[in-house]
Amino acid sequence: MTITLEQLNAAPRDQAAQWLLGLYEHSDWIAEKALDLRPFRSLAQLKHAMVQVLHAAGREAQLQLIRAHPELAGKAMVSKTLTAESTNEQSKAGLTDCTPEEFAHIQQLNADYNAKFGFPFILAVRGPRGLGLSRHDIIATFERRLHNHPDYELAEALRNIHRIVEIRLNDKFGITPTLGQQVWDWQERLAQHTDPGYAELGQLTVTYLTDAHRACAQRIAHWMNECGFDDVRHDAVGNVVGIYRADATQTHARTLLTGSHYDTVRNGGKYDGRLGIFVPMACVQQLAKAGRRLPFHLEVVAFAEEEGQRYKATFLSSGALVGQFDNAWLDQQDAEGITMREAMRHAGLCVEDIPAIARDPARYLGFVEVHIEQGPVLNEQDIPLGVVTSINGSVRYLGEVRGMASHAGTTPMDRRRDAACAVAELALFMERRAAKDGDSVATIGQWLVPHGSINVVPGCCQFSLDLRAPTDAQRDALARDVLAELQAICERRGVHHRLEETMRAAAAPSAPEWKNRWTQAVQDLGVPVFELPSGAGHDAMKLHEIMPQAMLFVRGLNGGISHNPLESTTCDDMQLAVEAFQHLLDHLTP
C-alpha cells in the first residue's frame, strides 16, 4: 500500500506515525517527532523535517541511531561459485559474491573503522542513482571514509542514513524521481566520451574540440532533438544551441537564455556544467510531451569551453556570446602544437562567423544557470538546492620568495632566511584573514621549494595565490591585506619576493528579481531556502555583462568535492532541480 502526502497531512498523529514506521533503524521517534511540522507541501519538506529533528536531538541520540544499524561488513559474503567472470563483474551490487581477498579486506576495514570511530560503517548502498553500488565502489568508499576526521565522519554517517530513509520514503509513497533519473542517465551516457589516454585510466576528460568533445556535442544535439526542441544548432565556437519556441500567439516574444558547459577539467566529474544543460532539457521534454508552449522562447546553450584546459581561453564560448571572443586565442597552441585555428577548422567551425553569435541583450529576458555546487555547504546543511547570491570576484597571483639557501645543520635559527617559512607565515595569515570576512576565500594551491634538499634551508619558494570574495571591494580589501602582509613578512625575515597578477575577474551579483524567482521556486517545492555565494566562476559571469542573471546550485555529495571523479549528487536532488526550473518557467511572465 502506498500513501499520499495529503493522507499523511490529514491523518491522526498515531496513524501518520504508523505509516512512517521503519524509516529510521529502530528509531521511529525521528519520523514521529517530525510530524509536529505538518502539513508538508512535499516529500522534500518531510525529509528535511526529519533531518532537523535528528540534528536537534544532539550527538548522543545521533550515535545511538548509528549504532542501531547492523554492520555493513556483516553482509559481505564470499561467492560460492567463484569464477573469473564473477570476480570481474563490477556492476553487481552489494557485498555478496566477494572474493576471499575482498572479504578479508572488508573485515579488516571494518575492524579499523570501528577502532577509529567507535561506530559501525554506514553507507547508502543503493547509491545516488538508486540502482545499487558495486562491490568495488563500496570498498573504495569504505577505504576513503576511514581517513575522515571523526566529526566529519559522524556527519557523513548521518547523511547516509538520511539517504537510506529518502529511498525508503520514496518507496512508501510510491514515488520515482523519473526526471532526475533521466538527467542522471544522460550524464552517465555522456561521460562515456573521454579524451585519448583517459579512457584507459577510467578518467573523464573532455577538452575543447577533441574527438570526444565533438562526440559530446553530437550527442547533446541528438537528445535535444529527441526532447522536442524546435531548432538545434552547432554554432561557430562549438556550442550546441537548442530553442524551444514561445507560444505562436506571442509575436514579440523575448527569450530566456540558460545552459552551462559540457567540457571538463582533466579527470573531472560528470556533473560539473552538464547538469545545467540537462535540467532545462528535461523541462523542454516535459513541455513538448504535453504540447505546452511558454509565453517566451527558451534557449538552452551547451557551452563548448569553460574550463580553459586545452587552450588558455577560459569562458571562450560564453565570452563569444557577449562579443568578447579574442582573436589572439586562435594562434594559441595546445600541448601538441595544434593551434586553436587549426582545431576549429578540423571541427568544421567557421571562424569568420564567431562575431555573429554575440547576443543582442534587447532580445533576452535574462540568463539562468543550474550548476552542481562544487563545494561542501549544501551537503553539510543537508539541503538539496541553494540560491546563489553572487558569483565571487577573484584575483590570482603567481609568486616567489627568495631567501638564502644555507646548510640546515650549520645555520642557527636566528640567522636563517628561509623562503618557505615566509610563505608558511603568509598561508596562515591568509587563513585567518579570509575567515574574518566569513565568505571570502584565500588559497595557496601551488607550493614548491625548487630542488629542495632535506639538509638545505630553502632559499626559494614558489607559490600561487587565489583570493575571492562576493564583491569586488571585499576582494580588493582582502588582496590589499594579503599583499601588505607578504611585504611585512618579507621585510621582517629579510627575504624578498616578486608577485605577478595572472587573473582578475569581477564579482557578478545575482539580479534580485531573478534570484527571487529561484527563491520562490525552492520555497514552493518545500525545500528550505538557503542562499550562498558561488566561489567558482561560471558561464553566468560572462552573460552577467550583458543581461541579468541568477544561478541555482544543486548539492554535491562526498563533501561537495568537484574537479574530481568523486563529484556526485543524487537523482532525487536532480529531480528537485528540474522541478525548480519548471517552476521558474511556469511563473515567468515576460
Place this chain on the structure above:
Amino acid sequence: MTITLEQLNAAPRDQAAQWLLGLYEHSDWIAEKALDLRPFRSLAQLKHAMVQVLHAAGREAQLQLIRAHPELAGKAMVSKTLTAESTNEQSKAGLTDCTPEEFAHIQQLNADYNAKFGFPFILAVRGPRGLGLSRHDIIATFERRLHNHPDYELAEALRNIHRIVEIRLNDKFGITPTLGQQVWDWQERLAQHTDPGYAELGQLTVTYLTDAHRACAQRIAHWMNECGFDDVRHDAVGNVVGIYRADATQTHARTLLTGSHYDTVRNGGKYDGRLGIFVPMACVQQLAKAGRRLPFHLEVVAFAEEEGQRYKATFLSSGALVGQFDNAWLDQQDAEGITMREAMRHAGLCVEDIPAIARDPARYLGFVEVHIEQGPVLNEQDIPLGVVTSINGSVRYLGEVRGMASHAGTTPMDRRRDAACAVAELALFMERRAAKDGDSVATIGQWLVPHGSINVVPGCCQFSLDLRAPTDAQRDALARDVLAELQAICERRGVHHRLEETMRAAAAPSAPEWKNRWTQAVQDLGVPVFELPSGAGHDAMKLHEIMPQAMLFVRGLNGGISHNPLESTTCDDMQLAVEAFQHLLDHLTP
C-alpha cells in the same frame, strides 16, 4: 718602512697611532682607540681589537665610516682599446677596461644600491687570496649583495672594510700569509678536477671514484710526497694516507690522526673537506723543511667519500677506518647503473683489503679535523677560528600530510582540510621550538604540493624534517615535541600524516682534553676563543666511535654559505688555521 709588533707594543701612543694612520678610510680613530688594548700578541689580535672598537661605536659611526669610502662604481672605466680579447679576459682584476655594457650595468647597480641602502657599495677588491677580483666577480657580487637585507648588508660592508684593513695592515707590517696562500693555491689547483658535464658549467663536482676523483687522489698524493711525508699510500677504499714519522728515538710512538674528505657535493665549494687535508700538509711541509720530527707519528688521511653523492654511503671512507664498511654498499648502483663494486674494480681498489684498513685505537692518540665552518656564525662574529664543542646529533624524516583536495573558490575557510597549511603550521612551530633551545636547528628543506593547482586547496603536501642538537637527549626532546605538534596539528585540522625516519646520527661531543688543545692554540695566536657546535656531520663523527676527537672551524665568507660555489674563506684565515695546527703539534706531549 715596515713596523714590527714589538715596536707597536712598545711605542708611545702617539707614535703608534702615527704608524697606523690610513688603515680605516678617514677614520683613524678606530686604530687609535684599539691601541688601548695593547700589548698585542699577534696581528690577528690587533685586527680583532679594531673590529671590537668599530662594533662598540654603534650604527651611526659605522655608517659614517662606510660613507667615507669613495664609490667603487666611480672606479669603473670603459676600456680605451676594446678588442674581443680584452672583453673576454676575465682574469684581469678591477673595474678598469669595462665594456660599455658592463659600465652601464655597474652604474645602474650603483644607483639601485644607493637607493636601497643609502650608503656606497664597499668590496674588498683584492679578494680572499689578495690577488684581486675579476670584473666578472665584482659585478656578480654587486648583483648578489643588492638583494641582501639592509641590516645584513651593513654588516657585510663593515666586514669588507675590515678585510681591506687586514690587507693594508699586512703591508704595513711586511707580512705575507705564505702558508695560507699555499693552502689556498692547493685548493684552487685541486678544484680544476671536476666530474664530466660540470666543467662546462664551471661547477665543482667530485664524486666517489670518478675520473676527476681519482685525479684528485693522485694530485694529493703527489703533493704529500713533495711536502716530505715518509709514506704516502692509496688505501682499499680510495683514501690517500700520508704518514710523517715520529722522531726515531720514540720507539713506541703512537699516532695522531687527522684529515678530511676530498669528494664534494654537486656544484659544491672548494674548501669543504679539502681544507682539513691541506692544513696539516702545510705543517708537515714546514716540519720536513726544518728537518724537525715530532714525538708521535702524524697520519693525514684524505678521505675519499663523505658526501654520499654517487652512492648512498655517506661517511664510507671514515666508516671503513672504524670497521664499519657495509658490504651491501658494493651492490648499490649509481645513476648510470654502475655498481660500487664495479667502480672500485675500475679504480684498481681491492675490495677484499677493506677490512684491514680498520684502525686499532690503541695505536692512536686521537683524531683532530680542521674544517670550514659551513655556517654564518664566525663570519658574523668577525672571528677567524672557532673551537667545536660537539658535532650535533641529527634525525631526519620524510613525511606527507593528506587532507582533502577541494575547489579553492567553493570551499569555505572553515571547511577546508588544507594539507599544506598543516605543514605551514608545523614549520613555524619548528622555528620557535628550535630557537628556544638556542643551539638546536630544525628545517623543512623539501616542501611540495604534488600536482598543485592555483585553484585547488592542497589535498596532499610532501615534506622533509631535519632536526639537530648538540646532544642526543636534546635532539630527542626536539623530535618528540615536533612530532607531537604534527600530531596535534593534524588532529585539530582533521588531516592525517605519515612519517618515515630516514636517518639518525648520534651527537659526537669533543673530547675535553683535545678541545682544550685547540682552545690553547687559538688563544696563543691572539684570536678570541669562540666555541660553537657543528651543525653538519663530519668524518670526525665516525672516528669519534673509536678514539677521542675535536675539530677546529675556519670562518666562511658570504654568510658562511657552503655546498655552493660561493663558499669561501681568506688565505689569512687559512694561515691562522695552519698556525693553530702547528701549535697543537708543538704542544702535544704523548
